[in-house]
Amino acid sequence: MTQSTLKRDCRLAEEISEEIRNLSDAYGNECWKKGGSRLAKTLLKDVPLTEDVPIKIRANDVGFGYGHQDILQNIDFTVREGEFVVLMGPSGCGKSTFLRLVSGLSLPTRGKLEIDGEPVRDTSIERAIVFQDYSLFPWLTTGENVMLALSQVMKKKKKEIQQVAQEYLQMVQLEHAFDKYPGQLSGGMRQRAAIARALALSADLLLMDEPFGALDPVTRVHLQDLILQLWQDRRQTVLFVTHDVEEALFLADRILLFSPGPPSIVAHELKIPFARPRQRKKVFQSPEFTELRDQLMDHMNKGLFEKLEREETVFYPGDRI
Numbered sequence: 001m002t003q004s005t006l007k008r009d010c011r012l013a014e015e016i017s018e019e020i021r022n023l024s025d026a027y028g029n030e031c032w033k034k035g036g037s038r039l040a041k042t043l044l045k046d047v048p049l050t051e052d053v054p055i056k057i058r059a060n061d062v063g064f065g066y067g068h069q070d071i072l073q074n075i076d077f078t079v080r081e082g083e084f085v086v087l088m089g090p091s092g093c094g095k096s097t098f099l100r101l102v103s104g105l106s107l108p109t110r111g112k113l114e115i116d117g118e119p120v121r122d123t124s125i126e127r128a129i130v131f132q133d134y135s136l137f138p139w140l141t142t143g144e145n146v147m148l149a150l151s152q153v154m155k156k157k158k159k160e161i162q163q164v165a166q167e168y169l170q171m172v173q174l175e176h177a178f179d180k181y182p183g184q185l186s187g188g189m190r191q192r193a194a195i196a197r198a199l200a201l202s203a204d205l206l207l208m209d210e211p212f213g214a215l216d217p218v219t220r221v222h223l224q225d226l227i228l229q230l231w232q233d234r235r236q237t238v239l240f241v242t243h244d245v246e247e248a249l250f251l252a253d254r255i256l257l258f259s260p261g262p263p264s265i266v267a268h269e270l271k272i273p274f275a276r277p278r279q280r281k282k283v284f285q286s287p288e289f290t291e292l293r294d295q296l297m298d299h300m301n302k303g304l305f306e307k308l309e310r311e312e313t314v315f316y317p318g319d320r321i
């Protein structure tokens with residue numbers, strides 16, 4: 001497909017979706033409105049991102065602090081609809097904080113953060129988040145946790161919701177834990193339950209905070225493939241935090257690297273050129289992979305060494321005598 005055909009298809013899909021949105025506005029039907037967006041995404045499914053794809057997230061000089069401590073500073077970037085963006089950086093640099101800002105759980109202390117052209121003011125059902133600490137409701141069973149999420153987006157009878165919840169748990173290989181409480185699950189199982197719950201929302205924006213951190217390597221690979229498959233089908237926009245360089249390179253369209261901070265900035269951006277759908281073996285064995293991995297490691301180490309040097313300048317042992 002040529003670039004101009006892609007752009008034309010992209011525009012066509014947007015026009016169809018716009019028509020449906022207009023119709024739904026005219027009839028005041030929320031269901032149709034969602035349907036319009038979904039249809040556009042389905043049509044756009046195999047179309048790579050171009051300049052024509054609308055901007056989903058725009059961070060403009062965003063800053064955030066707790067009390068007098070600045071955590072994030074001058075965060076400037078845009079994410080297009082359907083992009084898979086990975087956030088990396090050392091522990092404590094503010095990755096989770098940034099996801100909280102995008103989710104609407106916290107608000108920036110300076111700058112502008114917009115989603116679909118609107119300032120983020122509150123949480124939304126269109127933004128699903130997998131928290132780093134899983135955050136399941138401990139008084140509900142695993143199945144009920146997923147059902148509760150589903151009941152927010154599905155107006156169906158309990159039995160049907162239960163069945164869909166079971167399907168999502170099956171996707172993360174947790175169907176046997178439907179009636180178990182979070183306290184009865186291992187860390188990795190709780191993490192998978194939280195992933196199933198977030199996926200069940202089929203939200204436009206999926207925010208995942210180190211979602212595979214507690215998983216064994218085999219389950220991790222399975223879930224990476226699952227996320228990529230769902231992302232390919234649904235064309236969700238994904239912000240995904242990980243410390244795993246190989247995982248980042250395999251999943252991302254783009255990697256944003258935060259500096260150690262505080263305050264932290266987006267210190268580097270890396271575009272990942274591998275064609276999609278990606279084949280794990282092919283990607284990992286390619287010379288570009290080794291080169292990108294080295295580049296990423298260099299940037300991460302550079303940031304850390306600079307931080308150490310800064311700290312050494314401040315706390316040079318001789319200074320304190």
Ligand SMILES: Nc1ncnc2c1ncn2[C@@H]1O[C@H](COP(=O)(O)OP(=O)(O)O)[C@@H](O)[C@H]1O
Nearest residue numbers: 066071089090091092093094095096097098262
């Ligand atoms: N509720 C809070 N109150 C005060 N400081 C916090 C709070 N949450 C996080 N922090 C601080 O903000 C910084 C960034 O934290 P976080 O976003 O969790 O980093 P990351 O996810 O990159 O590891 C850390 O220094 C952390 O100690």
Ligand SMILES: [Mg+2]
Nearest residue numbers: 095096132209
């Ligand atoms: Mg974190």
